[in-house]
Each structure stands twice: as C-alpha cells, then as structure tokens.
Amino acid sequence: MSSIRNIKSSTPMPYDLAKKIGVGGVNEILCVFWQGYYKLKDDTSFVVDTSTAEDDITQKWYEKVVGIWDSRNRATSIALNGLRPIHQYSDNTMKKRKGSKSPTIDFCFKDWSTDNSYFGAEAKNLYESRPDKIARYVSTGVDNYTTGRYGSQSSESSIIGYVLSGKISEIANDLKTEMAKSGPIANLTRSKSSDPHYKSIHLRIFDGQEITLHHLFFDLVSA
Secondary structure (H helix, E strand, O other): OOOOOOOOOOOOOOOOHHHHHHHHHHHHHHHHHHHHHHHHHHOOOOOOOOOOOHHHHHHHHHHHHHHHHHHOOHHHOHHHOOEEEEEEEEOOOOOOOOOOOOOEEEEEEEEOOOOOOEEEEEEEEEOOOOHHHHHHHHHHHHHHHHOOOOOOOOOEEEEEEEEOOOOHHHHHHHHHHHHHOOOOOEEEEEOOOOOOEEEEEEEOOOOOOEEEEEEEEEEOOOO
C-alpha cells in the first residue's frame, strides 16, 4: 500500500482579488468610480480649482463612492459582498524593514478575508503644460504598481487623474510618451467606454507578473 504525502508549495501563489471577482467585478468597481465622479461634479458645495489638493478631492470623491457602494442591490452582486472601500489604506506587504512606515495608497477596495490583496486607486492631479505632473503621475503612480509598492498581490489596479486644466486627450498623449520610457508591454490605449478610460499593461518587476492598470481621467476643469 502506497503512502500519501502532504506536499506544500514553498512559494504558494498569492491571493489575487481581481481574479477572484473577475472582469464583471472589476467593471462594477470602475462603474462605481465613474458614478462617484459624476456626483462629485454635481456637488455645488465642493469647489475645485487648479490649487485644490489631491487629498481633498480624493476625500470628497471617496464619500460619494461609499454612498453609491452601500446603496447597491447586493443580491445582484454576491461575489462583491465582501468588498469594502477604504480611504488611505496602509499596505505593509513590501515594507522594507522593521519600524519603517508602510506605503499608503489613496484608496482601495479591500476583501478582509485576505491580507493585502485589493483593487487600488492612486490619484494624481494633472494640468496642461505641467511636465512635472506628467512625470510624477508615472514615477509615483505607475511605478508604485510596477515595483509592487502598491498592489503587490493584485493583477489589476487603477490610477485616477484629476484633470484640473487642459484637455484629457492631450494629457493622455503626454502620459503615453512618458510611460514609453519604462517600456510597458502595452502603452496607454483608450478603451471602448464613452468615459475617458484608458488601459496599460506592465511587467511587475519583483515577480515578473503582468499587471493591468486602468487609467480614469476625471475632467474637473469646470467643476
């Protein structure tokens, strides 16, 4: 009689929230993001101009997203019932040393049954004729995902561009040029959505995993 051995993988695959909820789940989250944006635009009590801080916009947008998420019909989206929106989530997955501060992503949807797999949203202010902000969007937005500083257990994440001056199409072209310097698998391309939703695909540096980034550009010029 042969014996059966318990064999445990020395490098188990990390839980991936995006794969768990699937394309439909990711799309529903993105849809709620857009709904939150339109509610933000309609909120006359919140005035946005070129001097408005990213964190202030994100806080107000987060409030809109939470209200929409909580009002959804949960019976139609059972697979997403365990998810909760979280503002300023501290991700300690890639913390380098004991006592060091964990990276904090602006916003995410988190499943509390897992450690640090989440669908993240990092927000950046964008302006026309501001190449420094274009570079920052990549260096502290895109690169934070490709290095695993944010979303190291997630194959899909998002970056929200708050467009405070200029045209989205021109800013997207500038971002595409900047992103090309790091050699993405697929550079910034417009999705079929009527909203300015772009995608890019990258190779995550530390584990060689392909990741998809959803780039949502919120036109706040006239907000």
